[in-house]
Amino acid sequence: MGPNVERRPPVMADVARLAGVSHQTVSRVLNDHPNVRAETRTRVMRAIDQLGYRRNLVARALVTKHSRTLGVVSFDTTLYGPASTVYGIEQAARDAGYFVSIVSLRTIDRAGVNDAIGYLAEQGVDGIVVVAPQRSAARALDDLPAGMPAVAVEGWHQGEVSVVSVDQVEGARLATSHLLDLGHETVWHVSGPADWLEAEGRIEGWRAVLTAAGRPIPGTLTGDWSPRSGYRAGKELAAMAGDVTAVFVANDQMALGLLRAFTEEGVKVPEQISIVGFDDIPESEFFSPPLTTIRQDFGAVGRRSIDVLLRQIESGEALPHERLVVPPQFVFRGSTAAR
Amino acid sequence: MGPNVERRPPVMADVARLAGVSHQTVSRVLNDHPNVRAETRTRVMRAIDQLGYRRNLVARALVTKHSRTLGVVSFDTTLYGPASTVYGIEQAARDAGYFVSIVSLRTIDRAGVNDAIGYLAEQGVDGIVVVAPQRSAARALDDLPAGMPAVAVEGWHQGEVSVVSVDQVEGARLATSHLLDLGHETVWHVSGPADWLEAEGRIEGWRAVLTAAGRPIPGTLTGDWSPRSGYRAGKELAAMAGDVTAVFVANDQMALGLLRAFTEEGVKVPEQISIVGFDDIPESEFFSPPLTTIRQDFGAVGRRSIDVLLRQIESGEALPHERLVVPPQFVFRGSTAAR
DNA sequence: CCGAGCTCTGTTAGCGCTAACGTCACGGGA
DNA sequence: TCCCGTGACGTTAGCGCTAACAGAGCTCGG
Numbered sequence: 001m002g003p004n005v006e007r008r009p010p011v012m013a014d015v016a017r018l019a020g021v022s023h024q025t026v027s028r029v030l031n032d033h034p035n036v037r038a039e040t041r042t043r044v045m046r047a048i049d050q051l052g053y054r055r056n057l058v059a060r061a062l063v064t065k066h067s068r069t070l071g072v073v074s075f076d077t078t079l080y081g082p083a084s085t086v087y088g089i090e091q092a093a094r095d096a097g098y099f100v101s102i103v104s105l106r107t108i109d110r111a112g113v114n115d116a117i118g119y120l121a122e123q124g125v126d127g128i129v130v131v132a133p134q135r136s137a138a139r140a141l142d143d144l145p146a147g148m149p150a151v152a153v154e155g156w157h158q159g160e161v162s163v164v165s166v167d168q169v170e171g172a173r174l175a176t177s178h179l180l181d182l183g184h185e186t187v188w189h190v191s192g193p194a195d196w197l198e199a200e201g202r203i204e205g206w207r208a209v210l211t212a213a214g215r216p217i218p219g220t221l222t223g224d225w226s227p228r229s230g231y232r233a234g235k236e237l238a239a240m241a242g243d244v245t246a247v248f249v250a251n252d253q254m255a256l257g258l259l260r261a262f263t264e265e266g267v268k269v270p271e272q273i274s275i276v277g278f279d280d281i282p283e284s285e286f287f288s289p290p291l292t293t294i295r296q297d298f299g300a301v302g303r304r305s306i307d308v309l310l311r312q313i314e315s316g317e318a319l320p321h322e323r324l325v326v327p328p329q330f331v332f333r334g335s336t337a338a339r
Numbered sequence: 340m341g342p343n344v345e346r347r348p349p350v351m352a353d354v355a356r357l358a359g360v361s362h363q364t365v366s367r368v369l370n371d372h373p374n375v376r377a378e379t380r381t382r383v384m385r386a387i388d389q390l391g392y393r394r395n396l397v398a399r400a401l402v403t404k405h406s407r408t409l410g411v412v413s414f415d416t417t418l419y420g421p422a423s424t425v426y427g428i429e430q431a432a433r434d435a436g437y438f439v440s441i442v443s444l445r446t447i448d449r450a451g452v453n454d455a456i457g458y459l460a461e462q463g464v465d466g467i468v469v470v471a472p473q474r475s476a477a478r479a480l481d482d483l484p485a486g487m488p489a490v491a492v493e494g495w496h497q498g499e500v501s502v503v504s505v506d507q508v509e510g511a512r513l514a515t516s517h518l519l520d521l522g523h524e525t526v527w528h529v530s531g532p533a534d535w536l537e538a539e540g541r542i543e544g545w546r547a548v549l550t551a552a553g554r555p556i557p558g559t560l561t562g563d564w565s566p567r568s569g570y571r572a573g574k575e576l577a578a579m580a581g582d583v584t585a586v587f588v589a590n591d592q593m594a595l596g597l598l599r600a601f602t603e604e605g606v607k608v609p610e611q612i613s614i615v616g617f618d619d620i621p622e623s624e625f626f627s628p629p630l631t632t633i634r635q636d637f638g639a640v641g642r643r644s645i646d647v648l649l650r651q652i653e654s655g656e657a658l659p660h661e662r663l664v665v666p667p668q669f670v671f672r673g674s675t676a677a678r
Numbered sequence: 679c680c681g682a683g684c685t686c687t688g689t690t691a692g693c694g695c696t697a698a699c700g701t702c703a704c705g706g707g708a
Numbered sequence: 709t710c711c712c713g714t715g716a717c718g719t720t721a722g723c724g725c726t727a728a729c730a731g732a733g734c735t736c737g738g
Binding site for chain 2: 283
């Protein structure tokens with residue numbers, strides 16, 4: 001044990017000393033500055049891995065004003081949709097050389113989202129992605145710190161920020177039209193919870209198709225995205241089995257609940273009632289019967305949102321906010337049949 | 340437009356000037372230092388929100404050597420298990436005042452995990468959680484940067500770091516014993532992919548119970564956790580319907596695949612074959628039939644891992660590494676019945 | 679043959695904070 | 709009265725990096 005018992009990690013100056021150059025030259029090597037002699041470069045490199053040196057990005061961020069870190073605020077990343085979106089975001093960010101700092105909210109409201117954004121701002125993120133599926137949460141984007149690049153995912157469409165989302169209305173249209181094309185007189189709808197933008201969009205698309213076709217519009221049943229709520233809705237629907245022949249359910253998990261309820265009540269799918277879901281979770285294909293549904297490309301949403309955000313960050317300017325829409329895709333499987 | 344067109348965000352010195360104190364006093368207010376007069380404190384606070392000042396945690400981290408950020412490296416956070424674990428981690432960390440920086444690997448191997456750890460170390464995280472469900476990945480923990488606090492989740496049990504995991508062997512025991520208690524002669528097993536520690540643990544527990552009971556041990560079918568692979572296994576099993584009366588499937592998604600295959604082949608569950616899954620994903624309760632399974636408390640795993648990690652960080656010392664085990668829970672539903 | 683213009687490297691001055699120490703006023707015990 | 713402890717600040721010196729400039733040695737054209 002010499003005098004340096006304190007094994008503090010090596011810093012740039014240590015590398016410089018060992019390589020016999022100035023610390024600035026080390027910095028130049030690390031940042032691929034062109035004006036460094038090849039011989040000097042290798043000498044520095046040798047010193048670097050001899051000492052096991054790693055540069056301190058915190059110090060770097062302090063002077064460059066760029067942390068190369070992006071903030072993500074999301075809600076319940078346990079759900080398939082948010083989880084997939086965040087995954088897409090993280091992948092795209094890392095491919096572009098950015099880190100991702102995540103805050104996932106337990107309950108989502110304006111204050112919570114605001115706090116989260118505040119924390120991330122203090123932490124020095126270069127930009128923020130807000131996965132804001134609820135109206136109340138999306139509004140928090142109105143009071144972003146000045147000059148903070150940001151993008152909303154599945155969010156509100158008329159704020160000061162760009163928005164990337166799947167076209168929910170179109171998805172609902174596809175689902176509803178499919179059912180009508182099959183000869184069903186009308187289509188019932190089990191919706192997501194109020195205040196969720198996705199739920200609203202799906203109701204809108206469903207209603208629009210029925211209206212355009214001049215069909216009666218049944219009252220909607222409201223769920224909370226969970227299989228259990230779908231199960232409850234299924235029981236209700238089964239009770240009116242004669243009247244109901246087609247149901248568009250706002251997500252696959254609730255559709256599973258319906259399927260279960262119908263099985264219990266002896267209602268045959270698709271013989272008596274046809275069902276269309278939404279999301280295309282990996283399980284849907286193996287439901288009994290396999291679920292006809294609308295696929296959302298969450299990965300694409302994540303990637304696109306990072307594209308938009310990075311363009312904003314790297315231009316250094318407040319670009320005009322755009323609205324990017326990812327098309328949904330109809331997936332035909334066994335839960336729907338002609339009347 | 341005055342001379343200060345450049346609207347750079349306010350810094351501590353700006354607050355100090357406005358409040359008529361030194362920047363150090365501002366710092367003291369921000370850090371709740373006791374020796375500040377109440378009147379001074381309020382004056383500073385007023386200046387702070389008059390300017391909309393937010394402190395720069397990057398600068399703070401540079402001098403304190405603590406970023407209050409934790410790194411998490413995980414694999415495919417789209418899957419229910421990892422997603423839930425990461426969610427638990429994030430919640431626990433934030434409750435303790437820490438941020439979470441995530442790296443999710445596309446493919447998991449030693450080099451990838453090592454790189455991820457390296458990035459996080461450069462970024463100045465105070466500690467790292469590695470969700471390392473595969474043997475190869477778990478080994479990357481052997482070459483952590485010196486002095487970096489770390490904890491492995493669902494990982495290898497004999498490294499230099501603490502490990503938190505659900506007791507997979509015990510879970511498999513519960514599943515297998517249940518089936519034997521029901522009067523089945525033996526139990527087949529559809530396992531997870533090789534190299535996955537969870538898959539190994541479940542095989543071990545299953546085999547141990549059969550061995551102890553002196554029952555024949557059928558060859559295992561191997562899946563990849565996906566419903567599709569379960570479906571394939573189900574087709575095989577259905578072909579030998581007479582011989583097979585009970586199957587323990589290594590996760591719920593594959594169990595869903597089996598269910599589907601059995602439905603197609605006209606094999607009745609649980610009348611002809613009983614099935615037990617693993618995980619208790621939210622959907623399981625609504626499968627047809629509802630799935631008997633083993634619940635893993637991923638949230639608890641996440642929370643415990645943060646406990647261990649923070650204890651390490653805050654003690655500032657290399658504590659003896661421990662092995663924390665979260666008990667699994669048996670959940671009886673409709674997919675199993677007496678022979 | 680000389681200065682303009684390169685390439686390569688070193689020196690200096692911060693980035694925005696906190697730690698450590700210095701200073702000053704006050705107050706109470708001998 | 710003096711002394712010293714203590715509360716409430718201010719001042720200074722970095723943390724580990726990069727940007728900006730400085731300077732030394734070289735090439736090359738007129």
